[in-house]
Structure formats: structure tokens, C-alpha cells
Amino acid sequence: MNWDDIIVDAAATDTGMRRANNQDSHTVVRSSKAESWKARGHLYMVADGMGAHAVGELASKLACDNIPHNYSKAKQGTPSEAIAKAYKEVGTLIHGKATANRDFAGMGTTCSTLLLLPDGALIAHVGDSRVYRIRNGRIDQLSFDHSLAWELVRRNHLSEEQASKAVPRNVITRSLGPDPNIEVDIEGPLPVEPGDVFLLCSDGLSGPIEDAELGAFAGNFHPKNACRYLLHLANLRGGHDNITVIIARIGPWVEPESATDVPAMAGAPGMGDGRKAGWMKGISGLLGTKKKSLTTVEEHIYRTCECPISEELVDRMADLVKKTQQTAVEQAWPVEWSSLTDQRRIASKLRKQGKLRHALMELGEAIDLLGQAGRIHRKSLA
Numbered sequence: 001m002n003w004d005d006i007i008v009d010a011a012a013t014d015t016g017m018r019r020a021n022n023q024d025s026h027t028v029v030r031s032s033k034a035e036s037w038k039a040r041g042h043l044y045m046v047a048d049g050m051g052a053h054a055v056g057e058l059a060s061k062l063a064c065d066n067i068p069h070n071y072s073k074a075k076q077g078t079p080s081e082a083i084a085k086a087y088k089e090v091g092t093l094i095h096g097k098a099t100a101n102r103d104f105a106g107m108g109t110t111c112s113t114l115l116l117l118p119d120g121a122l123i124a125h126v127g128d129s130r131v132y133r134i135r136n137g138r139i140d141q142l143s144f145d146h147s148l149a150w151e152l153v154r155r156n157h158l159s160e161e162q163a164s165k166a167v168p169r170n171v172i173t174r175s176l177g178p179d180p181n182i183e184v185d186i187e188g189p190l191p192v193e194p195g196d197v198f199l200l201c202s203d204g205l206s207g208p209i210e211d212a213e214l215g216a217f218a219g220n221f222h223p224k225n226a227c228r229y230l231l232h233l234a235n236l237r238g239g240h241d242n243i244t245v246i247i248a249r250i251g252p253w254v255e256p257e258s259a260t261d262v263p264a265m266a267g268a269p270g271m272g273d274g275r276k277a278g279w280m281k282g283i284s285g286l287l288g289t290k291k292k293s294l295t296t297v298e299e300h301i302y303r304t305c306e307c308p309i310s311e312e313l314v315d316r317m318a319d320l321v322k323k324t325q326q327t328a329v330e331q332a333w334p335v336e337w338s339s340l341t342d343q344r345r346i347a348s349k350l351r352k353q354g355k356l357r358h359a360l361m362e363l364g365e366a367i368d369l370l371g372q373a374g375r376i377h378r379k380s381l382a
Contacts (some may be wrong), residue, residue, distance in 0.1 A: 001116055001192050001250070002033045007042065009093050012225035012231045014343035016204055017239030017378055020232045023049035024202045024244040025064040025109075029072070036072070040079060041117035044246050046129045048202040048248055049050040050175060051107040057110035059094050059177055066090045066103030067111065068078030079117055084184045086112065087176065091126075093289040094177035101368065109379040112143055114198055114248070120189035123199065126182060127175045130206050132214060133190075134307065142187055146174035149168040188300055197223075204241035204349045215307025217364065219254065223247035229364035230372025233317075236324050256357065309356045317363040318347060324370045333373040340366055 007030075015022045047063040049056030070086035077085065090111075098107040110127020123131050125143040133140045148171035176182060199218045202381035206214070209230060214302045217226045217233075227245050234243045321344060328335050343366040350359035 001118060001120065003037050005250065006252045007248055007250060008223055008244065008253045009044070010227045011244075011246040012227035014231055014235065014242070014375075015246040016241075016242050017235050017374065019242055021054065021057055022242045023051075023060055024204065024242040025049070025060035026200075026244050026246055027064040027068060027245065029068045038118055040072050041115045042124070043196070044073070044114040044116075044200055046112050046200040046202055046244050048110040048127065048129050048204075048242070049107075050109060050172070050177075051104070055104050055107045056109065058097075058104075059107045059113075059133070062097075063090055063109050063111045063176055065114070073274045078187075079115055079122055080124075080186050083113060083115065083122070084186060087124060087126060087184045091176040091182045092180045095180040097220070098177055106178075108172075108175040110146075110172065110202070111176055112200055112347065116192070116248070116250075117189060118194050121196075122186075122189045123187040125185040125187070127172055130200070131187075132199040132201075132218075133212070134199065134215045134219040135193060135195070135198060138304055138305055139199075139219070139307045139309055140299075140301040141210050142190070142212065142299070142301065143199065144185060144300075144302050145187075148173055149277055150188055168204070185299055188297060190297070192250055194251045198248045198250075200246040202242060202244045204239075204243035205230060205234050205245050207241065208237040208239075209316075211303060212305050212307045214304070216309050216313055217359070218247050219307060220309055221361065221364065222253050223249055225361075226365065228368045229375055232368045233320075235374060236320060236367060236370045252358060253333070257355075269274045309360050311351070311356065314347075314351055314356050314359050314363065317360060317367065318344070318351070321363055321370065324374075328370060328373060328377075331377060333377045334369075335373045336369060340369055343369070366370065 007029060011028060012028055013022060013024055013026060024159040026215040027045050031040065031042055044273065045064055045067065047060035049060035051059060066088050067086045069091050071083050074082040078220040092108055098104045110129040112131050114131055115122040123142055126146060128145040128147045130141060131143040133142055147169065149169055151173050176181065197218050199214060216230050226247050230245055231243050240363060325340065345363045347359045347362035348364065
């Protein structure tokens with residue numbers, strides 16, 4: 001990657017429909033200077049706390065507050081060494097608090113970090129929060145779930161199908177806090193290509209939403225919109241856990257069917273400086289950047305699947321919206337009915353015309369509308 005590459009990112013978090021408080025935390029730390037970026041890159045992090053009452057909330061906050069700070073202040077070592085050291089320092093910190101105070105017993109947190117560096121993407125990971133990459137119509141899971149189910153499959157004790165039926169998916173085998181000598185998984189650095197989309201999330205998102213669905217939304221919509229759609233989709237499917245998602249797109253956002261311009265690549269990282277270049281010139285800027293000789297490693301892709309916007313996906317989302325509307329009517333959710341009616345009508349028309357992405361976008365807006373109404377209804381009952 002280069003310092004002046006555009007990165008479009010967004011994040012969203014929610015308590016979900018069943019929890020009273022949010023034990024998830026997240027942070028995005030973008031380097032403001034070329035020198036700091038060359039040394040430590042940009043950082044994206046999701047943590048999912050564990051423990052009774054507010055203990056899990058504290059653990060995830062400690063991770064997101066302290067790991068980026070400890071990582072950035074490290075003067076010695078490679079990024080891999082520095083981030084692993086920062087994880088272990090915070091793991092020791094959480095463990096110390098848990099052993100010193102009986103009320104903090106069982107305190108811990110998952111933690112997944114994406115670093116975007118000159119040499120590529122580096123992942124540090126403990127627990128079952130996930131890091132995905134969407135590229136060329138496929139979604140790859142780049143982090144290994146430290147869960148009982150995944151460990152049993154890795155050791156050939158159970159098949160994936162057997163594990164999904166017989167083993168509770170929320171049993172974690174590794175987290176920051178319980179073990180002061182925690183092992184940190186490091187993946188990369190992995191090559192980064194223009195158009196790559198990275199998605200980090202807690203299991204409150206990856207549980208109710210299939211990988212192919214995550215990839216279809218994250219890969220085909222602006223990160224801010226994709227975060228909204230996915231968060232409320234998880235809620236409409238039960239929202240049994242806290243939900244957190246971060247999406248980072250490498251390169252400028254361009255509406256796939258309609259845009260004729262792309263932002264120029266010059267300037268500081270972010271959304272660009274507003275200047276426009278022709279479509280072909282912009283693409284040349286993205287793809288024609290001189291490549292450095294990178295020290296990358298073999299990729300470990302733990303799960304992968306295609307993630308197109310298909311007729312089946314659009315129909316599935318339309319059916320969900322229809323069923324949720326029935327629930328909203330029965331329970332008197334505060335829904336903007338005229339907007340919902342228009343969204344469903346337009347989505348159906350676009351679906352018949354074969355404009356699947358635009359149909360899914362209308363359904364995403366309907367999911368967002370219903371999700372917000374469902375949250376308001378839930379709060380009114382509390």
C-alpha cells in the first residue's frame with residue numbers, strides 16, 4: 001500500500017435486541033502522518049467482552065483503549081512483534097484486574113485487529129471475532145475462530161456439520177484475560193489490491209448472517225450503508241447478541257452502475273479532496289501504482305465462498321422484509337409505512353427488471369427502517 005491511497009471506512013455497533021448493555025468495543029486509528037503510517041500503519045479493531053454485568057464491557061474497552069496506544073508507542077520491533085506484545089500487555093492487565101477483584105471474575109475479551117501497512121494487511125487475533133476480505137466476488141475469512149467447535153474440527157474430532165449441531169458455538173477457547181500468557185495469532189502481511197474490502201465483526205453479526213450475505217452487502221455498497229444494512233439485518237434475525245461491524249474499502253467508492261468519475265488518488269488518506277478525474281484515468285491511478293517488493297507470507301484462508309448479488313439473495317431479503325412487516329403491524333412498531341411501501345414496491349420492480357443491486361439497496365433501506373422501528377419498540381417495552 002501507499003500513504004496516499006484512499007481508504008473509505010465506516011463502523012457501527014448496537015446492543016442487539018436481547019441485551020441490556022453493549023459489551024462490544026471497537027476503534028479505528030488512522031495515522032495522520034506519513035512517517036507514523038510507514039512505521040505502524042492504520043489500525044482497525046473489534047473486541048467482544050465476556051463476563052457478568054459490566055465486566056465484559058470493561059474488558060473490551062481496556063483492549064480497544066490500550067492495545068492501539070501500546071502498539072503505536074513501541075519503538076522497537078516489527079509491526080507483528082509490536083502488536084503481539086501490545087496484546088499480551090493488555091491480556092496481563094485484564095488478568096490482573098480479574099484476580100485482584102472478585103467482582104471481575106471471568107473477565108475477558110476477544111480481540112481482532114487489522115493493520116494496513118506499507119507491506120500489506122496484517123491481522124492480530126484472539127477469540128472468535130472475525131476478519132474477512134472481499135475480493136473479486138469472493139469473501140475469505142482470514143482469522144481462525146478460537147472456539148470449541150473450530151478446535152474440534154481442526155483436530156479432526158468432528159466434521160463441520162457435526163460440530164455445528166453438537167457443540168455450542170459460543171464456547172471460546174482463547175481470549176484476553178483468563179490466561180496472562182496468551183498466544184496471539186498473526187496473519188500476514190498479506191498483499192492488498194485496489195478494490196479489496198475488509199470486514200471486522202463480533203459474532204453478533206457473523207452468527208445470524210451468512211458469509212455470502214456479508215460479502216454481498218460489504219462488497220457492493222458504500223461502507224456506511226453496508227454497515228447499516230448488516231447491523232439491522234442481524235437485529236431482524238433476532239439480535240441475540242451485541243453487534244459490531246467495521247468495513248474498510250481500499251480505493252475510492254464508485255457507484256458500480258452509474259458513476260463516470262472517481263476521486264483522484266492524490267492527497268491524504270480518506271475520501272479524497274473532491275477533485276474529479278475521468279473514469280479511465282482514475283482506474284489507471286488505482287491499478288498503475290508502482291509496486292514495491294513486499295515481504296508477504298502465504299495466506300491462510302479459513303473459509304471462503306462466492307458472494308454475488310443473486311436473485312435468490314434478493315428474494316430472501318424481500319421475504320424477510322415482508323415477514324417483519326407483518327410482525328411490525330401485529331406489535332404496532334412505529335414504522336414509516338409509506339416509506340416502507342415505496343421501498344418494497346421499487347425493489348420488486350427493480351427485481352423484475354434484473355437490476356439486482358438496486359433492488360437489494362432498496363431492501364437494505366427497508367431493513368434499516370424496520371430495524372430502527374424494532375429497536376424503538378423494544379425500548380418502549382423495557
